Amino acid sequence: MKENLNMDKIFRDKLDGFVEEPPAYVWDGIQSQMASRRRSKRIAIYSWVAVAAMLLLAFVAGWYFSQPAEETIPRIAEKESVKITNEVIPGEQKNVHPAPDESGAEEEKDPGALLAAAPERKVTKKERGEKTVEPEGERENVLLALADLEYMERIESAEVKPAGKVETTSLETPKEVKNVSGLRAFENAILNENARHYARKTKEQAGWKMGVNISPGYSSYSASHGANYASNMTYEASDGNSNLSGGLSVQYKANKRWSVESGVYYAQNGQRTGSSPQFYGGRAEASFAPESDEKSYYFNTAVNIANNSLAMNSTAGVIELEAVPKGAEIAANLETAGTYSNSLLTKGELSQVFDFVEIPLYLRYLLIDSKMDVEVVGGVNAGLVVGNNAYIDNEYGEQNIGKTRDISTVNVSGTLGVGVTYALSKHISVAVEPRLNYYLNSINRNAEVNFRPYRVGVYTGLYYEF
């Protein structure tokens, strides 16, 4: 025994004084490791700036594109953009309950908690509390540091313990019980942290996500028209349409923050033209109105009768009428403001509806990464017009009266949105995402018509993450 102690002492003396200059690249390695930590912190700041810049750019672009492309002399209904009434979808937000603090629940289940000393637990708890607000990179450090600290304490106490205590401690039964579990407090902390990391990993890893979306929406437009066109145009006491859109979404998560989205969406856009005051625009006179006892409001728009066809200038373009709608009359204009000599009179409302199939290409950025993620989405859509109809809604019901001329089949729109995603399970999540979709080109090719529909919708979706 004594021989051993002597041997130990010689080893200790010789090795304790052992000094060796480490190779130079070790310092380089330390520097680059420190630098990469600083960099990841900086990147986090930059990406916030980038998001802000992206939003700003998107709004500036929207503003820019909404300016009329040509200079026109203002006359009757030169330019109009319809204000979006704030449509609140009731019940939408109510579904989103704040997530219960799961880390707290884990804490309770932790088997080590029963065995580990109370003060040690306290340290871990506090550390964990801090961790939730810390950036990713820091988390590990804190954990390692935590392990360190515990060790430091342990080693420190070891140093002041008399050597003779070795035997007695080993016989202490409660301490043995602690060993049986095989886990000590800080290891439990590591295990828990690993488990949390593992759970998060699914979020962080690149992968695919699919979803179905449905959105009640409100569509309207911004439009401007050539002077000549406008003089024969429908009265623009217009408002938007409420409608339903939706589709399939496929997202590819490139990294923790960014993902790319595509899919297929169906959406309706259009405009609704209200009835005009009877004497509006110097068109058909009151006496030509079919029911003279109700003098208030009529749909009263100049129509062009040429080559056996009936055409009417509307906000979104020239409507080709297939026939005179039921409950409507063609009357001659007495004094014309425009160039057309007849007017279509009916007690009803005109609406133009375009059905779009939109193929999006969106970028998504995860702003807030928690149980309830907040994402910013922005991008462009190829909007294919698959339906083009005009309706008159009068006492005979809604009649399809024809279609709008010169509508481009392929159009481009921009989309901007902010969404909240709540994970129901590891794979399934629900998302609520208000989006603005704005057409960047006029969907009408006619040079006199600049018609850009937009739509505001609250997309509610169910997503499956692979």
Added chain:
Amino acid sequence: MEDLKDIIKECASGNARAQEKLYRMFAPKMFGVCLRYAKDRTEAEDSLQDGFVKVFLNIQNFRHEGSFEGWIRRIMVNVSLGKFRKQYVLQPVEDMAQFEDVEFSDDILAKIGADELMELVQQLPPRYRMVFNLFVMEGMNHQEISEAMNISVGTSKSNLARARDILKHKVLELYHGAKSNANYSA
């Protein structure tokens, strides 16, 4: 010493120059610590690098109570311990074969250089090396070692005995080798 305090403070506020100064002050000594916990130089360099990164990241937590060198050293030991836990989770059951007791005088040991002793320690099987280091160099008791390494107290004790046995044998080998070499050259 006042100087060191300033350097530590500067390091805490992220001053790269101060960090380098601190590194230059402690790296050789700490490399020695890492070396005896590692199986080779590469592993020791790795531990030293990770250890210093941790030192810089946590230096603001140093409370200037007790020796700074002790603090750094504990970090190095913990990094080595962490590496050990990661690498040698699944340890085969140790062979219980015993060397016959060797006649051994401390004079022999005293003659052997630190470099050679370091090499002998590095050549020990990982767990023996760890137990030997923690017990002899860090002054931990078996209870502490068993907790740190997640082994039983008995295992810690037998590992220490085995480590000593192996070291004695190797020292003797080295000594005789040296002697025969000396004879040869004479």
